[in-house]
Amino acid sequence: MPVSETKLLMKYADEPGYTPGIESYLAVGGYEMLKKAVGMKPEDIRGEVKASGLRGRGGAGFPCGVKWDLVDRKSGKPIYLICNCDESEPGTFKDRQLVHKDPHQLIEGMMISAFANDVKFAVIYIREEMPKGAKILDAAIDEARARGFVGSNICGTGFSCELIVHRGAGAYICGEETGLIESLEGKRAYPRIKPPYFPAVLGLYNCPTIVNNVETLCNVVHILRMGAAEYCKIGRPNNTGTRLWCVSGHVQRPGYYEVAGITMGQLLYDLCGGPLPGRSFKAIVPGGGSMKILRYDEKFKGKKPDGAAYEYGVDDIPLDFDGVAAAGSMSGSAGMMVMDDSVDILEALANLMQFYAHESCGQCTPCREGSQWARKITARMCSSNAKPGDLDTLYDMAGNIGGRTVCPMGFSTTWPVQSYIDKFRDEIEAKARDNRCGMPREARLIQK
């Protein structure tokens, strides 16, 4: 039986007639959970979020409740809450939907989170390239303020929290939480070294700060509504709740799908309609451009509960944090890019290296120089100018970036390089040897 979506966050947003205005949201029970929350003890809300097992939807999948527990509540300094709506990871477009279609759900999630963590000032950091999203949020915040859901004396309880929208200016690194914080302080977005700069202790203005993704914060509303126990029934243990998977590239029906407890094959075939006519899948980047690539014909080894070993393929990968990790990649930001047999894998890599070279903040030499080298080498290999040893140079160099930099972006450059070469070495080598270029002009992935 074909699978269907499990709609929690997008339950109303995609319905005809539903608008981003507050009336739509109130009509479906909006802000009832905020009213409930402000009557609860903050630690009880935090307890519920922790018990829900909610894992961050921004990339690393760190448990939200645990992150909130790490916040330094004894410093006497103000605590800040930042919603990360930088959404710049290639392949990811879910936060845009949540903000454009249901901004009040995010605002309610943020105000509940603010109350639970004693936050008096919260910020939505939205990328510059989403100007309409920023306007929609501004308008929604005004509406919410007029009704007493944002600002002073929220729901008449004496609890106050300001919420503002802050716009980025075209830099991917502002998605990294400490880069974001620097940028919010009015500086270049150079990520900070951890330790000591864990935002939970030393964040905005060196005060304790929570940085959460848009989708993470929206989930908080539903955890409170359903209760942690009920919420945990969605998905698998340690992978609770739904996820908004963004599928782009070579499938019949690209788009975002809110699902839980399905496999990658079910997403690719039942929901996305399978490959384009006459084509077959070649490779999948599961969680945004930074994540390791999977070969569609790859096989993985699993263990049954009784210890027996078995083999499974890409279609059988459980579509959640642990499922994708067991297959050697990560679900990251859930931005799935699909490539069919028409794609020259080296060109795909060259395209991504252009991205990382452009987006390195430049603070660390291995990332700054390495990403430029990777861009140049892959580009020349694609234009039939490969030099002997180019592939090995590229591979070796990648091994010297990740883990030697201030922020995890070093890995964002190296994981694609290493995994594309590991999995498609034959194809890339043959191409370099013959000095030939694979993709026809109209389908090319880099400037020629």
Place this chain on the structure above:
Amino acid sequence: MNLKPETLSTIEKIIPRYPQKRSALMMVLHEIQADQGHISDEAMEWVATKLEIQPINVLEVVTFFPSYRRQKLGRCWVRVCRTLSCGLMGAYTTGEVLEKELGCKMGHTTEDGSLTLEWSECLAACGTGPVALVDEDLFENMTPDKLGPVIAEIKKRAAGGVPTPTKG
């Protein structure tokens, strides 16, 4: 530097929203760029005074972030995504058609200042690629065969026409 009265009053409202003045920098720069089409040396000095920081603090931000411009942007600003998902759907061909039809090379502003055409990295709309951001409006599914209306719209804006709202 003659900022419009609306710009000035917006700036006055933005600054006190932040716990620390310097945090308003990016938002103030956005306002100035929207008003003037770019960020001049004079503007940087002005912002520095306004936020009680050094001009170098403003310069470092203006030069770090790609969206801020020290040269005037065209009346119509077109950014075409070229990252992987859009690339897979034909973004490079889309870009080529736009260059030809609009008479402007990628990365350039036309001499008459009517149009800036450039590549951008992932615009967070990969499922409907290729996409382009035209001023504040997102144009989706921009395959070469569907570019007619988009080109007409860009030409209209470049000629000083009023933007037609899109979904975005």
